[in-house]
Amino acid sequence: MRDGMLELRDIRVSKGDDTLMTVDLNVPAGTIATIMGPSGVGKSTLLSLIGGTLDPVFSAKGDIILDGVNLGSVPPEKRQIGILFQDELLFPHMTVSQNLAFGLRQGGTAAQRCDQVRHALAQIGLSDFERADPATLSGGQKARVSLMRTLLSDPRALLLDEPFSRLDSDLRDRMRQLVFGHAKERNIPVLMVTHDKQDADAAGGPVINVGSDRQNLAE
Amino acid sequence: MMRAVVIVALIGPVIAGLIGVALPAIGYFPAIGRVDWGLEAFRDVIAWQGFGPAARLSVFTGLAATALSIIVSFFLLAALTGNGQKRLRLYLGPMLALPHAAVGFAIVFLIDPTGIVSRLIAQLVGWSRPPDVAIIGDPWGLSLILGLVVKEIPFLLFMALAALPPLAAFQRIKACKALGYGQMAAWIYAVAIPLYRAIRMPVFLVLAYSMTVVDMAIILGPTTPPTLSVQIVKWMASPDLNVRMVAAAGAIVQLLLVLAVFAIWLLIETVAKQLILRSAKMGYRIPRLGAASLRVGRFVRYFPVLFVCFLGILLLWSFAGFWSFPNLMPDGLTTRVWDQEAGGLTSALSNAAVIGICVAGVSTLCAIAVLESGKRVAPYLLFVPLIVPQVAFLLGLQVFMIHIGVRSGMAAVMFVHFVFVMPYVLLTLQGAYDGYDRRYDRVAAALGRSYWVILWRVRLPILIAPIISAFAVGFAVSVAQYLPTLLIGGGRVATITTDAVALASGGDRRVIASYALLQAIAAVGPLLIAAVLPYALWRNRKGLRHA
Structure with a gap:
């Protein structure tokens, strides 16, 4: 069934004999689901599992299904799952527009791609920053470029790894609206991990609480 | 795989060398017809x-x-x-x-x-x-x-x-x-x-x-x-x-x-x-x-x-002409030595440069290959060829090479330089790789880029400064090698270093000074360039300049 949904079926992430977390969750398209819990319980590990870049020291069971397709044997670069971290991780050796062009899906002529990048820059109010060094941008500007770079890759799902925790409080609100707004507009499922209750409230989707401490998790 | 090859290339010559020195020491040296153990x-x-x-x-x-x-x-x-x-x-x-x-x-x-x-x-x-x-x-x-x-x-x-x-x-x-x-x-x-x-x-x-x-x-x-x-x-x-x-x-x-x-x-x-x-x-x-x-x-x-x-x-x-004793400056300055030694200096320097570039280049590529495989070489293995005294195993390595029919010359010298250069190059790069933020790779993969694209367009450009400096360190180590060049080169590979040391006993001070100066510049120069190059390369990239 092709419904754009992200399904996590009986996922169990372990390190050696320790089970870090178990999750069973459906995230319908256009919904923002939140996984809440203190740092160090393996929330980020779950995201790297979904993205296909799980560190070999961990092991995982269960199925990840996106839009009806089991991702088990799909390499990370073919999954079309975007990810945003608390750091913007703009590539320091590229200009702002090179960063965006790197995200843009392949295809089109050079001129078309150039137009798309310009259009994207205009959308996030950074038209004058085409050739700027990403390191010279403000925190909010970097966050917007990072979001736009991910959106240009045309993701079918979006993962958010504590994406707003480094921002000032007023900026945080605006970024939440921007990110959630874009995700809903594109009608893709979003999975966010955070330890901030306000993130979960703003998302307005299902919330799953994982272990308040390590002992709970080991059970 | 790559790591195993590198480890064998580092430890193998040491072991072969130690065996090659132990056997003749106890009387077994068939190359000259001596097999009288004792x-x-x-x-x-x-x-x-x-x-x-x-x-x-x-x-x-x-x-x-x-x-x-x-x-x-x-x-x-x-x-x-x-x-x-x-x-x-x-x-x-x-x-x-x-x-x-x-x-x-x-x-x-x-x-x-x-x-x-x-x-x-x-x-x-x-x-x-x-x-x-x-x-x-x-x-x-x-x-x-x-x-x-x-x-x-x-x-x-x-x-x-x-x-x-x-x-x-x-x-x-x-x-x-x-x-x-x-x-x-x-x-x-x-x-x-x-x-x-x-x-x-x-x-x-x-x-x-x-x-x-x-x-x-x-x-x-x-x-x-x-x-x-x-x-x-x-x-x-x-x-x-x-x-x-x-x-x-x-x-x-x-x-x-x-x-x-x-x-x-x-x-x-x-x-x-x-x-x-x-x-x-x-x-x-x-x-x-x-x-x-x-x-x-x-x-x-x-x-x-x-x-x-x-x-x-x-x-x-x-540049000194006659320099009489308590004077603090030479009595006159002359380019005589530089003119007279130009030929010798040039060939010694170019030999050192050819060996250094090849060895440092191969070492850097091998180091990248090892680190890309996600493996690390334990430091104690890297230190083996550095701690075992050169004089103890190079001698045996030379015997060993004669025994298996390898001719001494440039290629043999390069191989043995690799044993001493590789550890420093790997140590230098290992730190940089450990410091690299792997989330860049995850972002790039999420943007639909494959391993090779990520390597070529993300990882190597970000790591270019440490890669260049690892190369320069390797070059400096190679240029300075005396004993390996002398012994494994069989006296036929003259570099700026072997020539300089050969002048030590009784050479003209001015000639010695010219060779020693060029040796120092050959070793230090690339390192200084490596320190400045990232600034030039990433002139407009603040995020990379501190690297």
Whole structure:
């Protein structure tokens, strides 16, 4: 069934004999689901599992299904799952527009791609920053470029790894609206991990609480 | 896979070399028709009239140079602030890259009876003739120890600076100060022991190296008798092939001597540690050390002065005409030596450059391949070819190569350089790879990019500065190699380093200076370029310039 949904079926992430977390969750398209819990319980590990870049020291069971397709044997670069971290991780050796062009899906002529990048820059109010060094941008500007770079890759799902925790409080609100707004507009499922209750409230989707401490998790 | 290949390439020659030296030492040398097992060669070594002094010299220079280097380095580190550390890191590169031979010659020109120091004293007290004492080549090896200390302090400081961050030295010192300890006491009690533990491998490397160094010992060490390692090389060069067996036995003796001194050092370590721990238990605040240590720490800012002095004295001598004694400047300047030696210098330099570029290039590529496979080579494996004395296994490696029919020449020299260059290149790059933020890869993969695209367009560009500097470090290590070039090149591969050291006994000072200066520039130049290049390359990229 092709419904754009992200399904996590009986996922169990372990390190050696320790089970870090178990999750069973459906995230319908256009919904923002939140996984809440203190740092160090393996929330980020779950995201790297979904993205296909799980560190070999961990092991995982269960199925990840996106839009009806089991991702088990799909390499990370073919999954079309975007990810945003608390750091913007703009590539320091590229200009702002090179960063965006790197995200843009392949295809089109050079001129078309150039137009798309310009259009994207205009959308996030950074038209004058085409050739700027990403390191010279403000925190909010970097966050917007990072979001736009991910959106240009045309993701079918979006993962958010504590994406707003480094921002000032007023900026945080605006970024939440921007990110959630874009995700809903594109009608893709979003999975966010955070330890901030306000993130979960703003998302307005299902919330799953994982272990308040390590002992709970080991059970 | 790649890691296994590299490990075999590093350890294999050492093992082959040790076997190749052990067999002739006990009488098995079929290449010259000798298969009479026995210890005759060892008897010849011990019968050499210089054996006693040479062995003593080896032990003394090793222990003295190592102990002095550690004490001075630790004093410097104890007095350093955060800014001082940053400055030190900046200065260390060029000092580290200066080849032992060039430093040795510069020291000769500075402190021998007709050197600059003696001329300065002469100006002050009115000597008209140089003092009639043997400063260079003194029987105690003091000038050799000086040369070693000058080179090993930067090495230990470099290793220590890399090991310091996880020790949280500043916080520990702050905590101790709150208990009434001074800077120096706090450093000794809270930092020195764990730091020493972290740099123990490099310390043993310094110890083995100081006992067995050849090029610097030829330049600064005593000559009648010379150090044991120099004598072994002399035996090696004998036209009588039977003497090779004596050389092999000498190499084994040298190796045993190093192991014995390692044992002594373990004892010294234990005693020093117990002394510190006991003093800490008694709560000694050692207040007097505090002020002294801070004064020593200020010397850090004179490092570049030393560096400029070394290059300056070589430069001056290479252009000097007649230079009569107490004068501080030559009577006239001339380009005679440079004109006369142009041909020799060019070919020696281009040989060194070709070898250096190939070896450093291959080493850098291999290091990237190993690190890309996600594997790490344990540091103790990397240190094996550096700790086992060159004089002990190169001799055997040469025998081994003759045995399996490998011809000495450029290719063989490059291969053996790789054994000494690769560890430094890998150590340099391993740190950079460990510091790389893997989330860049995850972002790029999430953007739909494959492994090779990520490698080529994300990872390598971000890591380009450390990659260039790893290459430059490798080049500097290769350029400075004396013994491997001499032995494995079979005397037919002349580089700037082998030529410079060959001039040591009785060469014209001006010629020596020109070779030593070019050797120093060849080693240090690429490193300086590597330090500046990222600034030029990433002129408009703030996020990469601190790399």
